[in-house]
Amino acid sequence: MKECVSIIIPAYNAEAVITACIKSVQAQTYKDLDIIIVDDGSKDHTAQQCKKMAEEDKRIKVITKPNGGVSSARNYGLRMAKGKYIMFVDSDDVVKETFCERMVEKMEATESELVVCGYESKGNGETSYQFPLGTEEQKISTYEEKLKSIFVNGCFASPWNKLYRRSKIAYFFNEEKAQGEDLEFNIRYMMSTKSVECVNECLYIYKIESSVSLSKSTYMLEMALGNDMKSIEKFMIDKKVDFPNVTNYYYKNLSHQVSKFIESDLVKDYKMFRGIFRTMENEGGYYEIAKNKKSFGIYFWLLRLTLRLKSAFGCYTLIKFKIWLIHILRR
Numbered sequence: 001m002k003e004c005v006s007i008i009i010p011a012y013n014a015e016a017v018i019t020a021c022i023k024s025v026q027a028q029t030y031k032d033l034d035i036i037i038v039d040d041g042s043k044d045h046t047a048q049q050c051k052k053m054a055e056e057d058k059r060i061k062v063i064t065k066p067n068g069g070v071s072s073a074r075n076y077g078l079r080m081a082k083g084k085y086i087m088f089v090d091s092d093d094v095v096k097e098t099f100c101e102r103m104v105e106k107m108e109a110t111e112s113e114l115v116v117c118g119y120e121s122k123g124n125g126e127t128s129y130q131f132p133l134g135t136e137e138q139k140i141s142t143y144e145e146k147l148k149s150i151f152v153n154g155c156f157a158s159p160w161n162k163l164y165r166r167s168k169i170a171y172f173f174n175e176e177k178a179q180g181e182d183l184e185f186n187i188r189y190m191m192s193t194k195s196v197e198c199v200n201e202c203l204y205i206y207k208i209e210s211s212v213s214l215s216k217s218t219y220m221l222e223m224a225l226g227n228d229m230k231s232i233e234k235f236m237i238d239k240k241v242d243f244p245n246v247t248n249y250y251y252k253n254l255s256h257q258v259s260k261f262i263e264s265d266l267v268k269d270y271k272m273f274r275g276i277f278r279t280m281e282n283e284g285g286y287y288e289i290a291k292n293k294k295s296f297g298i299y300f301w302l303l304r305l306t307l308r309l310k311s312a313f314g315c316y317t318l319i320k321f322k323i324w325l326i327h328i329l330r331r
Contacts, residue, residue: 003108005100006034006083006166010073014091015044017207021091022053022060030100035060036077041067046091071173071181074159078172086164092207093160099203103163106197113193115163116155118201123208130154132198146196147239151232157183161204168192180231187235208260251300258319270316277312 007025011018018037025035037054039047039062047064054060065076074088085104089095099117107115118131132155133140140146150156159182171188174181190196261267267276290307299322306314 002030002032003085003104004032004034004083005030005085005087005104005163006036006077006081007087007089007100008074008077008081009035009037009089009091010040010070010077011037011042011046011050011091012040012067012070012073013042013044014046015042015049017092018046018049019053020094021089022050024094024097025089026053026057026059027097028095028100029097030104033059033100034081034083036080037062038073038077039064040069040073041065069175071175071177075172075175078166078169081166084166086166086169087162088159089204090160090206094205094207096203096205102199102201102203106199107163107165110195110197112195112197113165113168114190114196115199116150116196117161117199117203118155119158119161119204119206120202121206121208129202131200131202133200140198143195144239146198147190150196150198157186158206159185160206162186164189184231187231191235191238248296248300251295251303255300255303255319255322258315259323262320262323270313273316274312277315 009021037050037060039050047062050062054062061080063076063080078086085107087100103115103117116132118129121128121130130153132150132153134149134153140149155161169189170192171185173185177184258267267273290304295301295304302318303315306318
């Protein structure tokens with residue numbers, strides 16, 4: 001008898017995307033599903049669409065609650081979950097039909113406590129791929145090696161490319177945090193685990209929101225990464241693992257966010273970036289990070305140098321050059 005998987009889908013004003021998301025979950029080759037859609041106080045027709053689909057598929061439960069944010073919605077879903085295993089899917093994303101099957105197969109074959117798969121990022125007409133074990137075949141066997149690979153390859157923080165054991169979830173998502181709550185949830189979960197496995201396939205399709213507001217964008221650039229880094233460092237100490245590349249976390253995150261906003265025209269020119277950089281430098285803690293955290297690789301060494309020199313022009317030019325070079329190499 002197959003074990004039930006609870007799939008939790010938080011949704012807020014998602015009427016344009018929720019149907020595609022739910023249909024991709026319904027189409028899973030693994031059929032024993034407990035599909036929980038938490039409508040987080042939507043003001044559009046999200047709830048009505050979900051309820052209509054629930055009438056045709058008894059595996060779907062629709063819960064409507066006052067707006068409290070994505071963490072609140074996920075926590076509500078966790079309280080309602082009946083499955084032995086837990087998965088999360090965001091309402092604007094879709095999953096491949098073997099998403100559940102491949103993850104459950106891996107967990108049951110290895111008796112692991114966490115399974116991580118790769119994902120596709122789609123946005124601005126481009127698709128990128130993240131594999132937990134990297135794009136090349138690697139012989140990775142130890143817990144430490146797997147954790148390091150998952151982190152270095154960008155598959156560590158998100159909850160939606162993972163399969164959890166419900167019995168191992170001792171902490172819920174932190175509803176007080178606006179950023180970093182997913183990372184905190186995963187770290188807390190992993191602190192109680194002794195095994196992790198990877199499905200080195202891209203089974204989740206993450207759709208990058210192209211209509212992010214400038215205020216939200218600048219907030220993301222200005223946010224302090226210090227708390228996230230402290231959590232990761234504490235996790236490494238407690239688990240007795242060492243990720244040499246972990247110190248590049250700051251610089252990778254900064255470069256990724258700035259690149260994304262430049263390419264989507266949210267940061268239109270140097271003048272706009274300069275204002276963001278000054279706030280980021282003072283409130284986001286990047287200058288302190290650059291003083292105290294080493295970087296690896298020429299690009300991140302140069303990026304760290306621009307931060308240490310407090311050079312907005314140097315930082316902007318370097319990232320613009322990287323974007324230009326990537327486009328040239330892709331031709």
